[in-house]
Amino acid sequence: MLKRILATAMLVAMAGTAMAQEPRTLTIISHNVHKTAATGGDLATAQNIAGEWAERNNVTLNWVTLDIGPLHDRLLREMSLGETSVDLAVVLNTRVVPSVARLLEPLDDLMAANPIEDLEGISKGLLDATAIDGKRVAIPYRHATNAMLYNKAILDERGIAVPTSLDELLAAARAATHVREDGTRVHGLIITAETHVTPLQFLSAFGATYIAPDLSVHANSPEMIAGLTELAKLHQEGVIPPNATTYSLDELIATMREGRGVFAINPFARYTALNDPAASLYPGQINAIPYPTNVAGKSAANTEFWSWAIPGNSTQKELAYDLIRELSSKEATVRAALNGNGPVRPAAYDDPRIIEKLPYAAAEAVGLRDASIAIPAFDGAVEATALFIEEMHGALLGLKTPEQAAADLQTRTEALVAKSK
C-alpha cells in the first residue's frame, strides 16, 4: 500500500515538474528546403513532422535558414566556439569530411541507446559516406539524384524518339538543336557547368569516375577523355549553350521552362518546378527519366545528399538526436517526401502515397539504385571540385585538348589527395 502511495506521489510530482517545465528551444540551422521537408512550410498538404514532435516534447523549434554557402560558413564558425546555440544542422555530403567530422558529435552511443528505426533501410552508399573513421557523424536525410529531363512537346514536334541509350541521347540532343522561326535558338542539351555535379553526371555515363570512394584518382582514364571530348564537341556544335561554363541552376530552369532547351541534366525533383503551370510554357510536358548509358538496363546517376548532424559543442545533443530519430523514421521519410523531399530510403518509393503524388517516383528509385556520390568525402573534396571545374572548362572551351585537361586534372588531384590523407 505504502509503495503504491509513494509511486503515485512520485508520478504526480514528475507530471507536475514536466508541466511546470519551460518549453525548451532547439535551434536548427538548415536550408529552407529542409525546413519545408520537415514542416511542410506553406504547402496546402503540409506534413508538419517536426512540429508534431516539438509539440509532443514541449519544444520550440528555432529554424535558422540559409543558402548552401552561408549555411556551411556559419555552421563551421559556430562549431569553432566553445559552446554553440546551434543544436542541429544539415550538412552537404561534400562537407562531411574528416576535418569537419571531428567537430561533429559521434552518434554511435546515442544510436546504441535509442536506435533509429530500420537504419539499414537508408541507402547504403549514403550511410557509408557519412561514417568517418568508423564513427557515424551524420544521418542522411535528403538526396538530389540526377536525371535526364526532356521536353516531350519539342521531341514530338521534331519527330525525335525518347532516347534509351547514351548514343541515342547524344544523337537526339544534336537533332533537337535548332533555331526557331522567331530566331530563338533551342539547345539540345543543358548542363550547369558552373558547378561539378552535372558535368560529372554527363561523364559518368561514359563510365568515367573522377575520384573513387577509396580516393584513387581516375581523371586520366580513357572514359574521362572520351566524355570530355564529346562535351567539347557538343559545345563547339552549339548543342550546349555557348555560355555553358557559367550556366547556373536558375538559367537551366528558365531555359527549360521557356522551351529553349530540350534535354537537361538535373535532379528528378526539378520535375515539379519545370512543370509548374504558373511559370512554365510547357506544363506537364517535361519528363524525368534515369540518365541512360550504353549498357542496357543500367543508368548513370550522380547524387548529392544532405544529412542531419549535431555540432560537438551543442548543449542539447540528446534532444537534437531525438528529433533526428523522428525525422529518420520510415513514416517520416514518406511524409517528408510528400513535402517534396528526396527520400533516402529506397523503399519509400513503393509507398502508394508517393507513387500517387510523384509521377517520377519509379524512375527516381532506379536512379537512386544506380547512384554514386559525385566526389567522396575527404578533406580536399571542395578543392577537388574546383580543380575539376577548372580543367573541365579548359577542355569544354577548347583551351586545352581533352587529353591534356585529363592529364593535368590527374596530376593536380593526385597531389591534392596525397596532401589531404
Add this chain to the structure above:
Amino acid sequence: MTDLAPFVVPNLAARRASALVRSIVRTFLFGLIVVWSAFPILYVIVSSLKSQKEIFKFPPDLLFTPTLEHYVSLATTWNGYFATLGNSLIVAVGATILACAASILSGFVYSRYTNRLLAGSVLYLIAIRLLPPIVVTLPLFPLVDALKLSDTHFILIVLYATFWVSLCTMIMKTFIDKIPRTLDEAAMVDGATTLQTLTRVIFPLALQGVAACAIFVFIFSWNEYLFALIFTTQHAKTAPLIISEVMDSVSGTNWGVLFAGVTVQLMPVTLLVIFAQKFLIAGLTAGSVKG
C-alpha cells in the same frame, strides 16, 4: 554696318549651330545616363508586377496586367521578410546616429586641433578602411559570442558605425574646415565652452555634412549583408539575408518574389536619395574646391 554683316552673321549662325549640337549631345548623354541608371530599377519594379511566365518572356510585353501575387507570396511564404525589414530599420537608424555623433566630434577635433598624434591617427583611420570586412569577422566572431552580443541589433549598429566613422570623420573635417575659426573665437569670447561652440555654432553650420554622412551610413547599413550573415541568426536578422535566401541555389530562384522583395528593399533608400540628393552631392564633393 553692311561691311560687317558678312563677318558677323555666319559667325553667329555657326555659334548657334555649335550650341545646338552641344545641347543635343548633352541631352543624348544625359538621357543615356538616366536610362543606364534607371533601367535596372525600373526592370525590377515592373518585373515584380508581372506573372512568373511573363517575367523573362522575349520579346517582353510592354502592356501587361499587373499582379500583386509576388508581394502576397513574399508576405506569406517568406513571412519573416517584413519583420527583418524592421530589424534593418532599427540597425540602419542606430548606426547612422552613432556614426554621425562620433564623426561630428572627431571631425571637429581633426579640424581645429593639430599635433603629431592626430596626424598619425589619420593614417590609421584610412588604413582601417583598407581592410576587407571578411578579415575583421574572423577574430570578431568568437569575441562577439563571448560577450553574448551575437544576434543583437547592438552589435550590428556598433559594427556598421565603426566601419563608417573613419570616412565620415574625414567628411566632417572637410565641412568644419570651411567654417571660419573666427566664429569659434567669437563664441569663446562670449563665454561658450568648447562643447557649446561645437553644438551651437559648428553643428548647425555643418548640418549639410552631417546629412551627407547620415545618407552614406544609412544606405550601407540598410543593404549590408556580410556582417548581418555572420553575427545574426534570428532576432536581429536583416532583410538582405532573406533576399539572399530567395536566390536559392537548391530549388532555383523565385524571381517574382525576389523582384518584389528587392522593390520593397529599394524604396526607402531610393526615396531617401531622391529627397536628399543635394546633401549627397555636397558630401561627395566636399573639399573638392578650395577657396
